[in-house]
Amino acid sequence: MLKLMKLPTAWGLRNASPFNLKAEALLTMSGQAYESIEALPNKGPKGKLPALIDGEQVIGDSSLIQRHLEDKYEARFDDGLSEVELADAVAYRRMAEEWLYFINLWVRWIECPTITRDAFFSGIPWPLRGLVFGRLQKDVKRTLHGQGLGRHTREEIYGFGEEALAAIAARIGSGPFFFGDTPRSVDAALYPQLLNVAEAPYDTPLREAARKHAVLTDYVRRCDQTIFAAREDLPNVA
Ligand SMILES: N[C@@H](CCC(=O)N[C@@H](CS)C(=O)NCC(=O)O)C(=O)O
Incomplete structure (x- = not known):
């Protein structure tokens, strides 16, 4: 298997x-x-x-x-999507994965690091936990600097996040999915990024911006329920 x-x-x-x-x-x-x-x-x-x-x-x-x-x-x-639709999907997927993801990475590691440390590193005893987390945080800082996002101000980063979320919300519209009635690979890519912005416990302007768009929170719920509706038939249901 x-x-x-x-x-x-x-x-x-x-x-x-x-x-x-x-x-x-x-x-x-x-x-x-x-x-x-x-x-x-x-x-x-x-x-x-x-x-x-x-x-x-x-x-x-x-x-x-x-x-x-x-x-x-x-x-x-x-199946059945046109060349232009597939191109549209690539562009939105990459915006979510190569842009919104890094904005959220910045939120998790730079803006609100203690939430991240306590959620993912609580199995490591102190003072090792602080040392391990500090080293990884340094790597993330370097990554964000190299990517370019880390060179911007807090306000600019949140501004970029709001812009990306607004673009995705406008594109989804009444949906119900990116391309109408059936979830496609682009939905499998977009909704996890949005879920992790809108539903994780980081109370920031990014989460606020996501939650302002009912289109996005509805879309996340709809994707999750529709895609995983059949999971009872499969092992290890989340
Ligand atoms: N392009 C990769 C990205 C995978 C990725 O960034 N995974 C994260 C977790 S969501 C990770 O493993 N991060 C650890 C690291 O970067 O060291 C994909 O599509 O699978």
Whole structure:
């Protein structure tokens, strides 16, 4: 059976790590039975999670997991979409994953680090917890500086976040999904990023901006309920 290596969750969210939730959503939509294994990012072949174990093959990266499900198991997430629709999906997916994700990463590690430390590192005794967290926080700071986001002011970062959320809300509109009545791979990618902004316990202007758009909070709920409606048939229901 397929095995999904994923990060442990927190706060009662289906998964507090958006890319891990995306992989779960894609696997569920594909109809393939799978088993979840909780792991840390260093277990992934690229030092990140999720990763999918399929026999001898270990596939790191949610987009490559999607491709694997399409190529090997004939998952048809996006059948019938036009070239322009597929292009639209790529652009929004990358905006959420390569932009909104980093804004939320900044919220979690730089703006509100103690919430993150207490949720994910409470198993490590003091003073080691502080040392481990401090080292990882330094890495995140370096990443954000390299990416560019970390060079902006707090106000500018929240401004970028609000802009991205407004763009996604406008695009979803009355939906019910990104492309109408059926959830597609773009929904499996977008909704975990939005869930982790709107529902995690970081009381910031970013969460406030997400919650201001009823379109987004409704969309998150709808995606989660629709995509995982069949999970009772599969092992390890979250
Ligand atoms: N492009 C990757 C991103 C995966 C990713 O960033 N995973 C995070 C958790 S949501 C991670 O493992 N972070 C640990 C790290 O960067 O060291 C994907 O689509 O799977």
